[in-house]
Amino acid sequence: MIFLKTAKTAVGICIALTFLTGCVKEDYPRTELFTWKAKVDVTAKAALVVNIENGAGAASTEGSSKVVDNDFVSKFLINPYASNFYMQLNFPAAQQVASYTLTSGGDAPGRDPKDWKFSGSLDGTTWVDLDTRTGETFASRNLTKTYSFKNIVPYKHYRISITAIGSGSLFQLSEWRVIEVPEEQQ
Secondary structure, eight states, rough: OHHHHHHHHHHHHHHHHHHHHTTTTOOOOOTTTTTTOOOOOOOGGSEEEEOOOOOOOOTTSSSSSGGGSSSOOOOOSSSSSOTTOOEEEEEEEEEOEEEEEEESSSGGGGSEEEEEEEEEEEESOOOOOEEEESOOOSTTTOOOOEEEEEOOOOOEEEEEEEEESSSSSSSESSEEEEEEEEEGGG
16 A cells, blocks of 8 residues: 555655646747758749740640650650750750750650760850750650759750760650759758
């Protein structure tokens, strides 16, 4: 009986101490809410321009609008391909892009981009090369590959110049997306 009274008292003291120490105000460092920045696909904010269009037009089944429609099954196709071909995104406000993706088309691998330059511009006239790739291949159809680089300058214009394809005279690409990346995540 004495043991039971002692045990009840001990439990009561433990509960009281837990309650009292749990109610003490802790001083935590002040932090601003929502300061974390994420990588963001900003492609939809831009207007697409190409220097070589599909013969049936931008809005056709395989026109340039398909390369930024966020549908990885559709594709942009040009025939004939020329080594001066580029696709350009023009933004109303500067974006700090430091990553992009390319998705291969659904058929013939020879039509995939092989060599290219990714560039940024403040004015649409003077270009700065941000990323250069040579000898790239896509191991499968409708495969999305991500390319990242360091860029601390927000540009209003981004251009990818496809200087070579796998083989043949046709170019195809299912999707081109550009990603804004905060400097601390590059």
